[in-house]
Amino acid sequence: MPTGIKLENLSFSYSRGKKVLKNVTVEIQPGERFGIIGPSGAGKSTLLLHLNGILSGEGTVQIGETIVNKESIADVRRKVGLVFQNPDDQLFNPTVEEDIAFGPLNFGLNGETVSERVREALQAMNLTGFEKLTSHHLSLGERKRVALATVLAMRPEVIALDEPFSNLDPAMVLQLMKILKGLDATLVLVSQSILPIVACCDRMAILKEGEIVAVGPPKQLAANVELMRSCGLDLSFYREIFKEIFPG
């Protein structure tokens, strides 16, 4: 059952240095596919880590009715699944099966249920038959899908994905977009690959230097050349390239 997310005045700095997040306030509806774009160093990944309680800054992070804090951390991690940017950071077990089972086992599910979850997650990611394979022998696209499967097996209400489309070929991007669109969870997608975000998200936010500068329908925001240019995300050069590739 998808759940909503509420961030209120969220600020964070890694050390005494400058703030990476500044008073971020945003509300994401249950079941919504919400994209966050922004230039490098804007604080996108840092924001994502707050959803799962890995990082905690000033302000409030609320997942459904649960406010993220030390007491609620186990509950929050059950609700929010994080897919990391580099699948190699996420996959550390000898086999695909063990990696997918890691989360459900940590939450105390019994062996039979875990096996069922592993099977379902693999099926959802078109990875049936990969159970006994070693993750590092797979292609990047496959590793990314395994990483997503590790989270799916936990059946989270919210799935937060960090740069899901990076380093994927166009066919894989399309496949991943289809998979994401079919998931029954609230999705938060953080990416610099703006086009897939525009194509598959219901709403999008632009993060610049730790601040949310705009929230709205993805196509509308992406079409705002001035706004995008001011955030270092200008897409207009794509138009020129596409015109050359597909004249008329």
Next chain:
Amino acid sequence: MKHDFLDKYSNLDSPIHRLDPRVKILSVFLAIVIIVSEPLGELFHFVFYFVIIALLVGLSRVPLKYLLVRCLIVSPFIVMAAAFLPLSVKLSPELQPDYSGYSVYHASLTILFKAYSAVILLVLLTSTEKFQRLLLGIRKLKMPRLVGVISALMYRYIFLLTDEVLKTTRARESRTPGKLKKSKIKVYGNQMAMVFIRSWERAHRVYDAMLSRGFHGEFPDTRSLRLSGSDVFVAIIFVGILLVIRLGI
């Protein structure tokens, strides 16, 4: 990440591989205690110990070359320890203990043999069992939880370190057409520093990924171990033979 750093041959099938990990851990532990407790200079017993160890190696199907290479890694320490004894006696004869019936060189050889026997047995143990199952065995033997968790994390982080070494070495070599122009020590030093920083950061990310999936200090496992009567029988026979040799019965 490569996952066969310690347990490269754990996927083989042999009578040794099929034994319960707990039986293997306890047998190896007892074997080492028995061998190490041999009095200095008792070289003759080692002929029997090495025959038994050779039999185990043969049964396990772990390549001898692999075992010997592993032994080479620890050789500097073992050889140094063994060489230290005659050297210290030569330098300070007044320190010479009472070696009744055998020379200091015999004593030195005993140290060498004891150490190599222990190393071969340990390498055999880790080569014939998946590391995760060894950890499970250790846990089932009621070893402190923290030791198990530290061992498991250490095992995982070895791969991160190896990974980073490989990546930085490739990066260095790709920009080194001929011989290194800069001082080698400086280049290698810089690389090593980067390896540690990158590994630390990567380890942090891996740990974050584990936390995000509910990791709370203990690795979950649904796999259970089945101890059979024949496993226990094999262990008793093995330890019993060693004990007979040790006591010279």
